Amino acid sequence: MSTLANCAAVLRLFSAERRQLSVTEAAALLGIPKSSASRLLKAMREEGLLRNVAGTPRYEIGNLLFEVARLHRSSSDLIELADRELRELTRQTGHTGYVSILDRADVLVIRMHRGTHPLQVVTPLGARAPAFATANGRAVLARLTDAEVRALHRGGLRPPSPAAPQDMEALLEALATVRRVGHCTAIDEAIPGVGSIAVSVADPERHETLGFCLSFPAAAVPGRERRRIRALLVGAARRIAARVDDPFWRGIAPQLPDAA
């Protein structure tokens, strides 16, 4: 296992639920000896990738990462277009909206607009989830060929819930539907009780694809409201697609209002 692979593995141990890490925890979670973990964490601290929690031997994310992450290109014309449309959709519906990009087999939240609805779903920026089990994820996976989708999931799927696609065939079938109708709905998949409806857009010139969605408590949003959300998202996607000359949306027939 290379040093960089170890380093990345350490960074991936951190999460919203685990903002600190001890040497012993790192050794256990990575399955390596404590001496290896101790040296690795110490070396990462020396380079600014980690720092010690003040007054303790525990480790947390270092300043270098805070600094260079600002330079991550989480802004582009496409992202700004999606962000602007999403902000307006959030205003109109009250539901929280997210812009996500594909990262290997996951989607990563890069923009978020809080809704105004009293009951809402909140996923933080930087959060990742298996793409196949989210609306945004499937919206973006639909932009790939079946072969590319299979290649991303060589290790197979691990469905987080019965509502998510249970195997590759089910996933590919779901993606075929997304390609046909242009939007994607996920209910009770990555997060129980949560529904999302998503669309995707791509800038072919810059080889850039993203998904954006509105999320809501599944039980609180009836079918009529879901159709409204879907229509708003599709409308937004079409406007963006026209701007960036995204051929995907030209191939999607306008839906009749009751089409599921």
Add this chain to the structure above:
Amino acid sequence: MSTLANCAAVLRLFSAERRQLSVTEAAALLGIPKSSASRLLKAMREEGLLRNVAGTPRYEIGNLLFEVARLHRSSSDLIELADRELRELTRQTGHTGYVSILDRADVLVIRMHRGTHPLQVVTPLGARAPAFATANGRAVLARLTDAEVRALHRGGLRPPSPAAPQDMEALLEALATVRRVGHCTAIDEAIPGVGSIAVSVADPERHETLGFCLSFPAAAVPGRERRRIRALLVGAARRIAARVDDPFWRGIAPQLPDAA
């Protein structure tokens, strides 16, 4: 040179002015052969630390860093207290305010409040600068002993301008003044034409120190306005210090209005 040191060196090549990097550029900037640079960047991409700019062989900051940087503890009770006071100072004066922390011999901006003044200085979040040549930096360095300050600058100072401290003795003298009066002014130091006035606060229980400042175009802010800014900052620092039981401020006599 260790792999992690090389990795960090690559990450440090990125900046607001250099958001992309080619193999050849990396080799030249790091002084290593192109084969080494090629393999290093490729390995970092494979771990998510970097990614390729779509459609090119060039590299940019990877998604993993965007993701884990969210977990950087750039929020704490102390930071929130400083942030709140700073927001109010920004509102009252119109000048841009920054909260920074020390990172080795640099300061790193972790919070920023844009002013409303038509002419203003803007430094992005995550930006770093040599602590000894900034107001925030010296405010925080003043919390260290002279020995600790010397240890941070073993390689000597490289003053960015004639207005900055030119050597260690000048720096230590400037820090002695900060310890005596509690605030620090820097004019034309890190950035020509820019002035800043800063104070620091520390939470002794959590071993945490930060500086916060207001920045302004030096030529546009007369002495009377500077004294007002200073008084506001000192007042804010004293309120925070009272909250977190910071003994530093108890040792600083209240200043007469004309004290420099």
Add this chain to the structure above:
DNA sequence: GAATTCGGTTGCGCCATATGGAACATGAGT
């Protein structure tokens, strides 16, 4: 169209880095 230049990649031998077991150090709890 051929030659040259540039950016990036690969093969391969070598060695400096990284590893992990064992022993040790430190602090907390009893």
Add this chain to the structure above:
DNA sequence: ACTCATGTTCCATATGGCGCAACCGAATTC
């Protein structure tokens, strides 16, 4: 004083990473 958990260091060993040389493909120049 003893036990236990956490973290560190020593040391022998393994190998990941390095850098030279050669190569590849695309773009540029003549």
